[in-house]
Structures are given as structure tokens and as C-alpha cells.
Amino acid sequence: MFDEKMIYLDNASATRLDERVLEAMRPYFFDTYAVATSEFGYSQGIEAREALQKARETIASRLNAGPEEFVFTSGSTESSNMAIKGVMMALQKQNKNHLIVSKIEDFPILYSAKNLEKQGIKVTYLEVDKYGFVDLEQLKGSISKDTALISIQHANQEIGTVQNIEAISQICKEKKILFHTDATHTFTRLPIDVSKIPVDLISVAAHTLHGPKGIGGLYIRKGTPLTKWMDGGFQEFNRRAGLENIPGAIGFAKAVELVTAQENEQLISLRDHLISHILAEISQTTLNGHPERRTPQNANITFHFIEGESITLHLDMHGFAVSTGSACFSRSLEASHVILGIGGDHERAHGSIRFTLGRYNNLKEIDKLIETLKEIISELREISPLGKD
Amino acid sequence: MEFPYNEKVLEHFRHPRNVGKIEDADGKAMEGSPACGDMVSVQIKVDEKTKRIQDIKFESYGCASNIATGSIITELAKGKTLEEAKKISWKQASDELGGLPAIKAHCSVLAVEGLRSAIRNYEEKHSLVTDKTPTTIETIEKRLRKVMNPLSGLDLVGTKLIKKIELKEGEVKIDVDLPENHQFANSIKEEIREKVESLHDIKKVSMTFSG
Incomplete structure (x- = not known):
């Protein structure tokens, strides 16, 4: 496992x-x-x-x-x-x-x-x-x-x-x-x-x-x-x-x-791959931050109707380390002041996940992440009382 | 590998039991925590004669302890009489799971509250509530504090979305500060009805959405 x-x-x-x-x-x-x-x-x-x-x-x-x-x-x-x-x-x-x-x-x-x-x-x-x-x-x-x-x-x-x-x-x-x-x-x-x-x-x-x-x-x-x-x-x-x-x-x-210019280019291409595939392949997702004016290594996405700590724990059990802006994740039980600051509500912070890339990440890992996320997100949405009409 | 939860909690988190809704449920409740935004729904099917919980289902919009407690509580409650099930405490659920982190108490207590509210909802619908205190605006407001706006994860009263509550001879009129076509207008409406209509001396609930 x-x-x-x-x-x-x-x-x-x-x-x-x-x-x-x-x-x-x-x-x-x-x-x-x-x-x-x-x-x-x-x-x-x-x-x-x-x-x-x-x-x-x-x-x-x-x-x-x-x-x-x-x-x-x-x-x-x-x-x-x-x-x-x-x-x-x-x-x-x-x-x-x-x-x-x-x-x-x-x-x-x-x-x-x-x-x-x-x-x-x-x-x-x-x-x-x-x-x-x-x-x-x-x-x-x-x-x-x-x-x-x-x-x-x-x-x-x-x-x-x-x-x-x-x-x-x-x-x-x-x-x-x-x-x-x-x-x-x-x-x-x-x-x-x-x-x-x-x-x-x-x-x-x-x-x-x-x-x-x-x-x-x-x-x-x-x-x-x-x-x-x-x-x-x-x-x-x-x-x-x-x-x-x-x-x-x-x-x-x-x-x-x-740190080379080439490495930074590589991070940008991994980041854009991650963002575009998640947004296209997983429904009810929102990118937090600007599509272009963002750091080469950062992707932050809200998965609506589910909670971030549940996502990070599932990802952890699948071998991925990420972070979330959910109140449940923080020691203070306060939702991310950044997501709230950009006009996001509690719900947007609740399901927000931050992925930040580095030198040792590669495309294969990102593709594995996307596949794993699809599974986890759909499982958690099954359990959620929200988002079903 | 180290996780913040023990094996049993993780097991229930990964494979929660009794997930979903019950068609024609006898008692329903949705509890939410304004503190962290977690929500849990509990629905029960009750044997009318024996007053035992025949079936129970839950759903969770929450963290791992919320999900795990929801799962364990359904296992604990199934087959118990309503009186027995009412007595299930957070401590019992937590012990059954082998312990939960203290800071997570309030996310896991929601499931316990959810079960009690679902039982209460059943009792009210079946006129089993012995307490016949007349309903007041305050009673209704207290109930509306349990209705969450899914978009903010906060309750309707706390976020000042209830513009007005009128109560006259068993008829309640509630004015909600949300547009009629709001994404969650219908589910909020249903929840308000669920929470208020079951009060023993309430005959009719009408709502206007005028945000």
C-alpha cells in the first residue's frame, strides 16, 4: 500500500x-x-x-x-x-x-x-x-x-x-x-x-x-x-x-x-502541466492565484466539496507530500489568511491544496499525482454531502 | 511511516462504513462546525415498534477524524434503540477508534451531534418529544444556527443571512438573504424546513429568498 x-x-x-x-x-x-x-x-x-x-x-x-x-x-x-x-x-x-x-x-x-x-x-x-x-x-x-x-x-x-x-x-x-x-x-x-x-x-x-x-x-x-x-x-x-x-x-x-535558468524553465513546464491537467480532468476545481504571474514552482488548486486535510492524508498514504490551506490542517484551526484574503470563502480554503515543485520532481511523478488525485477526489466526493444535486 | 492518526482511525478514514443517504429516511440531520467548516449528515431508519435503528448512513465534508468518527458512530448505533443510541458519547466513539488527537475533538464531536439530531428529528416527527415548551423565535433561530451555507461553511444566523423570522399561530415565515437562483438555495430550503417543521407546535413553514 x-x-x-x-x-x-x-x-x-x-x-x-x-x-x-x-x-x-x-x-x-x-x-x-x-x-x-x-x-x-x-x-x-x-x-x-x-x-x-x-x-x-x-x-x-x-x-x-x-x-x-x-x-x-x-x-x-x-x-x-x-x-x-x-x-x-x-x-x-x-x-x-x-x-x-x-x-x-x-x-x-x-x-x-x-x-x-x-x-x-x-x-x-x-x-x-x-x-x-x-x-x-x-x-x-x-x-x-x-x-x-x-x-x-x-x-x-x-x-x-x-x-x-x-x-x-x-x-x-x-x-x-x-x-x-x-x-x-x-x-x-x-x-x-x-x-x-x-x-x-x-x-x-x-x-x-x-x-x-x-x-x-x-x-x-x-x-x-x-x-x-x-x-x-x-x-x-x-x-x-x-x-x-x-x-x-x-x-x-x-x-x-x-539554480539555473534552464531549471526554472523546467519547473514552469511541470507546473503548467500539473495545473492544466488537474483543471481539465477533475471537475469542480479552481486555480488559486494568477494563471501566468505566479512563481515557477507553485500550483494551488481548490477541490470543491471536500476538505483539504482528508486530501493530504490520502495523498500521504499514497506517498505524496503536499500542503493545504484548510483550517483542519493548521495547528491553530484557522483557514488560510491568503485564500480568505483573495476573497475566497471558507469553503475555498477548506479544499485548497498547494503543490510546490523542486529540482527533484519530474513529469512521471506529476502524471502519477494526477492519476492518484482523480481517485482520491472522487472517493472523497462520494462521502461528501455537498455538490450532489 | 508516521501518521497523526492510529491504524484504526486510518482504516475507517480509508474505508468508511455506511456512507450515503437513506431513501425515505425516518430521521435526518446535518451538523456543521462554524469553527472549521466541517459538515456531517446523518440519516436513520427506525423500526417503529422496537424503536431500534435498523439502518443508518452518514456523509462527511470534513477531515479525517470527522470521517472516521462518522463511520464508527454508524457502527455503534446500528441495532441500538433510540434511547441507547442517544447515550453514545464522543468519548465512546473516540475510545472505540483507539483515541483521537485532542485538537480534533470538535470535528469528531459533529458526528455524535449528527446522530443525536437525527434521533431528535425522528422523535419530533413522530410526536415522541415529551417536552412541549411552546416554540419561540429564539427556538427557531437556534435551529437555524445549525443550517450551513455550503458556500462559506458557516451557519445562516452567524453570517446574518436570515433577514426576518415571523411566528404566528404555528405558522413560520422566514426571509433569507440569498437569491432564489443561488446554487444551494434548494438544499438550504430543504434543510430549514427539515429543522423547523418538525417542532411539535409548528404547522407551516414558508420561506422567501430575497437576496
Whole structure:
């Protein structure tokens, strides 16, 4: 009954590490394990420092940024906390105490905003349309003289919708407001060039790129006011204290190097195959998010009249790992704020399934998924009191 | 492989017993949870003389524990008298399944409520309810809280879809804030009728859909 090999389709949550990444990291556990020292330190420390610097250059150059503009963190949660709380703290002295975010941001942004609200910061949560897009006119209308920062994700964690951050960052530049974007789900999958797009802060992470967990980073444009909130040593250009995670940084850089344009094309073709076949072959299904302006790896579909946790459990028993926006699946028993945010009702969240692809998926797996889904969906609809006339 | 549920729960989830509807059922109920959107329908066929449950069927729009509890409850209730079946508790259903995760209590309790409501529905239809408290607007509203709008998974009262309830000499008029051609208008209508008409002193239920 159980397949020996799991078909993993939850790559937005975490990814399988690429062996080449592990090989790149290995020497920094066993040979060059010293702390990164100054140029006057001992040789192993200098070696470590140089390796860290090289990793920083590799990652920053993917954004067309300078290495001094990139700070390593423990992951995108820390990066977004650092960006939002750091900027709001820094600009509070100038009475800039207004923050704008979209209501479908990922939790690090939403809960940072909620936390800041308790401390007297005003927060605007922008509505999104049925695809998840922020309305640029509404965005402009919500800007006040007190607005310090706008934080709009590059792409959504659940439905994959890619925001027009080119236009949003231009608005911010004109109004002299800082702009942060969470690029956890787009970094290396979609291009961002900071020499062309006036974005001030970008959160990225390795865990979505077949890199290690526990390492991420924040791009900080030169001159961006940011209060340091992790106190201790003077690491990371005195932006973030703490012993550098050198193996993690090396692994992150290697993971970035390994993502190619060809791989991204391949993901898009798998994604489109998955979406078009499910929509055509299974009745009463709705695609969540935009048909084209979505990340290469994301497909999110609602199967009406049935519940998501039942679908994921059946899929699990058939050897597939996916995720759902159903309340029953979450620890809090709350339905996905993203599906509700795009105007979906409880029912749409209830039966929504997120499939996210990665390097190790292939067409055969996707075809197997579609066949398995057809069976599961029809079985569960048999049991359901809804959708039968 | 590790699953959040034990083997018995998974077995009932994979192969639920007594799924479906009963044609000319004697008692019917649909219970829903506004908290998570799960719904369960229970229908029973009752031997008029012995008052035993001859047949029972369920349907579920819910998660694994909802489906598994629905299945086990039908097995527990079949062949029991109405009085016995009424006493089946969530604890009993959960024990019979070898235990359910605590956080899933409210999705699985629905099936138990479904069974009790189906029995209640039978008793009301057969004038077996001894409690003859006169029906009030509040009684009706309480019942309508159990009618779900399938599109939102939330109840009609909670989502303010009931515009007006009138009650006069055993006649009830209910105004629903949904269009007449709404996808689920008919099933909602049927459910309202089912829930309200069975009250001992209600003679007629009429509805208008004016959304």
C-alpha cells in the first residue's frame, strides 16, 4: 500500500539538500572551522573569513548588489523581522511611525506588524484582488507623511502570485519611503536586479533552494537606516551580532550557484502541466492565484466539496507530500489568511491544496499525482454531502 | 511511516462504513462546525415498534477524524434503540477508534451531534418529544444556527443571512438573504424546513429568498 519513495511536492516549506551543497559545506565543519577573524588573526580564521566573503559575493551578485549590502541571518523570518523592526525603530525618531503591508504577507511580516502595532506603530493592511495583487492606487492612497516603510512580498507563499514590485518600488522612491520585499519564494527563481529596481531591503533564504535550513540573508541598500537589534559582537558590518554560520553561508552560496535558468524553465513546464491537467480532468476545481504571474514552482488548486486535510492524508498514504490551506490542517484551526484574503470563502480554503515543485520532481511523478488525485477526489466526493444535486 | 492518526482511525478514514443517504429516511440531520467548516449528515431508519435503528448512513465534508468518527458512530448505533443510541458519547466513539488527537475533538464531536439530531428529528416527527415548551423565535433561530451555507461553511444566523423570522399561530415565515437562483438555495430550503417543521407546535413553514 505504501510507496517506498515519497514524492515530495512541498518545496515551498523546505527542500531536499543538494549533495553538491553538502560537499561544499563539509570542509567548513572539519577543516576550516575557525571563527572568521580579522586579517591579523591566525591563518585558519583568515581562510574562514575569505570563504565567508566569497559566499557573500556570490549571493549578493545574484541581486546585482555589492557584498557589503548583504547580511547573513538565520533565515527569512529573521531577515524580515530585522528589516521591518529595524527600519521602524530607526525612523521613529523622525516621527515616521506608519507601516504599510499587504494582508496576504507571510507570518514574519504580519506578526512583526502586529507586534509593532502594540508599541504604537500605525499599520495599514492592504487588500488584494482575486489573484492576490495589491492595487497600486490603493497603495498610493494609503501613504501619509508619516509612512516610513512599505513591505510587499515579491511572491506569495501559498498561491505564488508575483507582485509588481517594479512599480511599487518606484512609487516608494518617488514618495521617499523605504521599500522591503520578502523574496523567500522568488530568489534565483525570478530575477531581481537592485540596480534597476529601487528596492531597499530584500529577505532571502536557502531552505527553498535545496540549500541548508537555518541560513538566510537580508539585502540592505547602502544608506538605509536600520537599528541593530541583535546585540553582541560587531559581525556582519555591525548589523547583526553573533558567530557567523560559515558552513551555512557556503551552502547558501552553492545552492544559489546551482539554480539555473534552464531549471526554472523546467519547473514552469511541470507546473503548467500539473495545473492544466488537474483543471481539465477533475471537475469542480479552481486555480488559486494568477494563471501566468505566479512563481515557477507553485500550483494551488481548490477541490470543491471536500476538505483539504482528508486530501493530504490520502495523498500521504499514497506517498505524496503536499500542503493545504484548510483550517483542519493548521495547528491553530484557522483557514488560510491568503485564500480568505483573495476573497475566497471558507469553503475555498477548506479544499485548497498547494503543490510546490523542486529540482527533484519530474513529469512521471506529476502524471502519477494526477492519476492518484482523480481517485482520491472522487472517493472523497462520494462521502461528501455537498455538490450532489 | 508516521501518521497523526492510529491504524484504526486510518482504516475507517480509508474505508468508511455506511456512507450515503437513506431513501425515505425516518430521521435526518446535518451538523456543521462554524469553527472549521466541517459538515456531517446523518440519516436513520427506525423500526417503529422496537424503536431500534435498523439502518443508518452518514456523509462527511470534513477531515479525517470527522470521517472516521462518522463511520464508527454508524457502527455503534446500528441495532441500538433510540434511547441507547442517544447515550453514545464522543468519548465512546473516540475510545472505540483507539483515541483521537485532542485538537480534533470538535470535528469528531459533529458526528455524535449528527446522530443525536437525527434521533431528535425522528422523535419530533413522530410526536415522541415529551417536552412541549411552546416554540419561540429564539427556538427557531437556534435551529437555524445549525443550517450551513455550503458556500462559506458557516451557519445562516452567524453570517446574518436570515433577514426576518415571523411566528404566528404555528405558522413560520422566514426571509433569507440569498437569491432564489443561488446554487444551494434548494438544499438550504430543504434543510430549514427539515429543522423547523418538525417542532411539535409548528404547522407551516414558508420561506422567501430575497437576496
